[in-house]
Amino acid sequence: MDFKLSEREELLRKSIAEFAQREIVPLVEEMEKTGEFPRSLIKKMGDIGLLGLVTSPEYGGNGMGFLARAIAIEEVSKVSGAVGLALQVHHMACWPIETWGTEEQKKKYLPRLTNGETLGACSITEPSGGSDVFGLQTTAREEGNYWIINGRKCFATNSHVADVIVTVARTGEDEKGRPAFSAFIVEPSFPGFSLGREEHKMGFRGAFTGELIYNDCKVPKENLLGKIGEGLRIGLATVNRVGRSGMASVGVGLCYASLEEASKFAKERVLYGKPISNLQAIQFMLADIFALAETARWLTYRAAWMMDQEMPCDTEMTLAKLVATENAFQCARLACDIHGGYSAIQEYPVQRYLRDAWVSIPSGGTSQVAKVVLGRHVIKNF
């Protein structure tokens, strides 16, 4: 067992932290105000290599892998959970295209997704089904050289910036009579596609979350991703392995952001003639934040590392996601406690961490759904 990060990973952390300070920090205030994703950032994220972390070099990525991705998303999320979310969902478009796509699909879409031309989206959730995937109503039927998609997707991250959307729709029934789904790669320029509402969220402000509407949307046949009927497998694998590990890393970033702000404030705030960091009650809260943050980080790194080793890791991903997002909220709560009344004031970022952490919990699957998965695992294995 080796818990030491390599020189490569340490250097990655350092360079992404510098990138985040230089390129993202100055945008945060505006993102909070407008709720819009700063498009100018996409090219910069491409240039630094963030967009190509899980894409092979032959398709324009750097293929550094999932542990590297965990570190990078963590560093980004330390300064902006919203950019962390947008980035992690972007990878949820890259990964299934490389894993299940045809050579033509990979050559067509992956270079655009890695060089900073555009972001990707992965849109599965519908008003009728978030946790309940069999409740998805969107349909696709074959017609000539096209698939005709009808339906409405909601909660799609990057909805209003993405030019490449991986989506899932019903294409029939399986042998047991259950709905069968297929996955598709959709471009917003396809006829019959339109953008719906853009949600105004309490957290992750500056990451787009919105509706995608398919109204007899004509998707060329060659844009079927994987085989007919494989859509649920593709969608769930993407959510489990890329989405959950990504959300876990956003959570870890928020945990450490809270830790740093809490410690800084405790050392600066003077009461009774001394910094409040001298009070043991404050030290206890700092210790709690530290323990929550470290737990989240190492569960997340383990899951990501297992993914890099091509080990089965759905359980570990779910565990990391559950713990990291719940811990992010607790860390932010404690950091706010330490800030007293100042936690209510927008100049202090802890209130943003609290809002972001809250929204991170349902993103990528609620905690209850994670516990359903983990509970089943326990009953089966212990």
Place this chain on the structure above:
Amino acid sequence: MPEAVVCVKPIPDPKHWDRLSLDPKTGVLRRGGIPTVINPLDKHALEIALQLKDNFGWEVTVVSMAPPETTQTLREALAMGADRAFLASDRLLGGADTLATAYTLAGLIKKKAPNFQMILCGNMSLDGSTSQVAPQIAHFLGVPHITHVSKIEAKDGITFKVTMDLKLAQLILEHQGPVVLAVTKEVNLPRLVNIMGILAAEKKPLEVLSAADLDLDLSKIGQNGSPTRVRNLFMPEIKRRREIIKGEPDEVAEELINRLHQVGML
């Protein structure tokens, strides 16, 4: 292709200097596990070399004298785009003052990059702040030097227009031929390391050399070869003072003004 040599010094990360302390007995700096980074000004020096590489195809060599565990900072320079790095690292080199450091770096450059066209340094290191090493390197190599460089225009890659910023005056010099330049932070904005650079850096040569490898005169290196010694290193104590001036309001005001004059505040 012409070659630029960039001198890089690993220093304790200035972001964590609140964690630095001095051992009151020995006067030795306690680093307390602070991470090591490239001296910030050296990154500006490296950026100049990398622009010469981008625009005129120069080769970029990074040199340093430091303990062996600092190779990661050199790897970072390679990740920014330098072609190769040499680290002089040896117990015999420890405790060097600026002259012994410059002698060692000059020896390293003579050995590994004798055909350099330009040597680039930061105008000073943030932890030492002497600004002596760059001119001393120039002395040992017998080439001219320009310090406080705030602007460089590489017209054709052969003639350089260099601005020396002396705060009260600016000197604009035109230069050709081998030279040592020491740059200020105004000179440019260093590029960020990107992930492709990190991966590429792993395949670039990074060689660690001992004093013996460099054919140095052993009487001129390390602590024994250093003509200067730090006699005492201390943290200045900054204390607040409080004094209550008593009397009638007019008198108090007058006395206050006198006192402020005395301490040079007015």
